[in-house]
Amino acid sequence: MSNHKSCTQGIERFSSGGYTDDIMFSTTFTLTKRILGLLLLIGGVLGFFGILAIDLFDVGREGGIGPAQQVALVLCFAAAFLGLTLIPLGKAEA
Amino acid sequence: MNTRPSLLTLAHRILIAAALVVMVGYLLVYVGYAINLMQFPFDYDQGEGFELVDTILFSQGEFPYRNTDTYPFYSSNYPPLFHVIAAPFVWVFGSAYWYGRLLGFLGTLVTASAIGLAVYREGRRRDIAILAGLAFLASNTVYHIGPLFRQHMTMVMFETLAVVILAGANEIPDQGRRRRVIALGLVLIIAAGYTKQLAIFTAAAALIFLFIRQPRRAIVAGVLFALAGGVIFLWMNLATDGEWFRQAIQANVNRINFDQTIGLFRLWWYLHGFLIVPAVLLVIYQVYFSRISIYALWFAASLVQGALSGTWGGGDSYFATSIAAVMILSGIFAAKMLNGDWHFPVNYLSRIVIFPFKRLARPLTASALIVIPLLYLGYGRTVMHLPTDAPVYSTIADVFGIEANALNGFYDSATRIVGGYADIGHWTTQADIDAGWQIVEMIRTSDRPALSEEAGFQLLADQDVITNPTQLLNLWLNGVFDGTELIAMIEDQAFGLVIMRAQFYPTEVLQAIQREYEQTETIAMNGFDYLILRPRAVPLTE
Numbered sequence: 001m002s003n004h005k006s007c008t009q010g011i012e013r014f015s016s017g018g019y020t021d022d023i024m025f026s027t028t029f030t031l032t033k034r035i036l037g038l039l040l041l042i043g044g045v046l047g048f049f050g051i052l053a054i055d056l057f058d059v060g061r062e063g064g065i066g067p068a069q070q071v072a073l074v075l076c077f078a079a080a081f082l083g084l085t086l087i088p089l090g091k092a093e094a
Numbered sequence: 095m096n097t098r099p100s101l102l103t104l105a106h107r108i109l110i111a112a113a114l115v116v117m118v119g120y121l122l123v124y125v126g127y128a129i130n131l132m133q134f135p136f137d138y139d140q141g142e143g144f145e146l147v148d149t150i151l152f153s154q155g156e157f158p159y160r161n162t163d164t165y166p167f168y169s170s171n172y173p174p175l176f177h178v179i180a181a182p183f184v185w186v187f188g189s190a191y192w193y194g195r196l197l198g199f200l201g202t203l204v205t206a207s208a209i210g211l212a213v214y215r216e217g218r219r220r221d222i223a224i225l226a227g228l229a230f231l232a233s234n235t236v237y238h239i240g241p242l243f244r245q246h247m248t249m250v251m252f253e254t255l256a257v258v259i260l261a262g263a264n265e266i267p268d269q270g271r272r273r274r275v276i277a278l279g280l281v282l283i284i285a286a287g288y289t290k291q292l293a294i295f296t297a298a299a300a301l302i303f304l305f306i307r308q309p310r311r312a313i314v315a316g317v318l319f320a321l322a323g324g325v326i327f328l329w330m331n332l333a334t335d336g337e338w339f340r341q342a343i344q345a346n347v348n349r350i351n352f353d354q355t356i357g358l359f360r361l362w363w364y365l366h367g368f369l370i371v372p373a374v375l376l377v378i379y380q381v382y383f384s385r386i387s388i389y390a391l392w393f394a395a396s397l398v399q400g401a402l403s404g405t406w407g408g409g410d411s412y413f414a415t416s417i418a419a420v421m422i423l424s425g426i427f428a429a430k431m432l433n434g435d436w437h438f439p440v441n442y443l444s445r446i447v448i449f450p451f452k453r454l455a456r457p458l459t460a461s462a463l464i465v466i467p468l469l470y471l472g473y474g475r476t477v478m479h480l481p482t483d484a485p486v487y488s489t490i491a492d493v494f495g496i497e498a499n500a501l502n503g504f505y506d507s508a509t510r511i512v513g514g515y516a517d518i519g520h521w522t523t524q525a526d527i528d529a530g531w532q533i534v535e536m537i538r539t540s541d542r543p544a545l546s547e548e549a550g551f552q553l554l555a556d557q558d559v560i561t562n563p564t565q566l567l568n569l570w571l572n573g574v575f576d577g578t579e580l581i582a583m584i585e586d587q588a589f590g591l592v593i594m595r596a597q598f599y600p601t602e603v604l605q606a607i608q609r610e611y612e613q614t615e616t617i618a619m620n621g622f623d624y625l626i627l628r629p630r631a632v633p634l635t636e
Contacts (some may be wrong), residue, residue: 006501024310025309025310025313026308026310027308027310027311029308029309029310030306030307030308031305031307031309036214036306036386044377067350068350069397082381085382085443086381086382087411088442089441089443090187090441092439092441094222094306094385094386
């Protein structure tokens, strides 16, 4: 009984936290601001460190972080920051 | 009952009318320029002639993606659709520039109409919708590349149509109709991509939009979209023995000159800032207080497209897509301001930056009656461009104290000092036409074929078009051009004339030309000096 209750509470928290109970590939699912924010945050952070990693793995290269990389880093940072500001908007449709 | 409009409403109507007059004025300049160019029988913008050659080849059922290592060393780096659309004109009218320029011009009118439709659909204000469409045509960038025999503005037309069609597609309740509308939108994006490769950014924006609204639908549509585009790509690559990939993809990977990109971004901001600000405000509103529209995503993607303007061969035309997006977003913003149509849900941002200023809502809506038309008037001032010595326009130029700052008595507020901003937009003269025919006559009287950096002269002299210099340079820069045969022909002085405009050939080709040929004449046409080179009696030693 207590397990069922905690499970229901968990779903409620999940829904009220900005997630819908639809699965992502259902025909009625739409992205919320929170999910979009999370995607942007994760994508931005991964992209940021991925770009830095180019210099770590491409050891033959010279000149450090080039102008294209700098622009890409700024864009990744901006995406992550935008994502962070969207997460508190919860279940509003994106 | 007092039915007279208030003073504010009256002022609004007068200012809107003034803005419309200014925009219609620019439309007239644009139409005059287009008619002038359609009568000009030579390359106006370098490269137009090679687009005409592509069109001629397609009209003969041949691909222009060829092996550039052998005679006539010709190939194209552009996708085929624009040239395929123009090909029937070749069957009827032969080789000429006017129909390609007409198609480009008509494409911009379609784009402007689609912009107007998008704004009207969202805001139900006819005056703002018309202003938004005309403002697109008034942009210096759109004006000077619109009526060219080039595929760029046709790509923008397909992109705009696709985005406007997809904008409300997800909300169509009938499943069959919704699928057809989405399919049409995606087909138009494929059309844009096969007009010019840069449409890939619009494709990304459209697919992200579909994903945000309905991921499952986006994935299904995206897979079908990729399949359709991929099958065409593979077919063309097989049909051209791999030259499609080499010429259109490999040759198009170029380094970015960031100084040029930054300069062009600053120019874009300077010219369109009055409308960029409301466009950005609408994007912020959608991101934090409403749903994110396809226009907002398209605008963001178009800025990435603009960032590529610093590549070799790039220029201000790379901002044409973003200008279309700005016009739609700013038009919708203007309509929402005038309608007072803003809704702010309760969230952490509205609590901080909106609700404390709620009492300003009414005065802000009232002030919009004056501010919105002033934005369009301000924009009209910053994009000023007109011929200063043509009838009627010279009077306007005198009244406003405008002096020519470009070729053939033309004023362009973009000033043409930023690298990558095309030195075009001025009207051609009879002297330009005479100079062009003089070069054609030289080719006709030569006992050997000519090597020319522009194809028009050879086409009019009824001779083979040999080489496409910018494409050879693209290939050379990417290490996929073997110039052995071309250089051998130059060393044999197989060409009676070499006609140079900007020395676009790869360095080793230019060095061979310098060794074997000497400049004998210079002919000024359309503001450029065409260098005429003839074989040296005694070649220079290396």
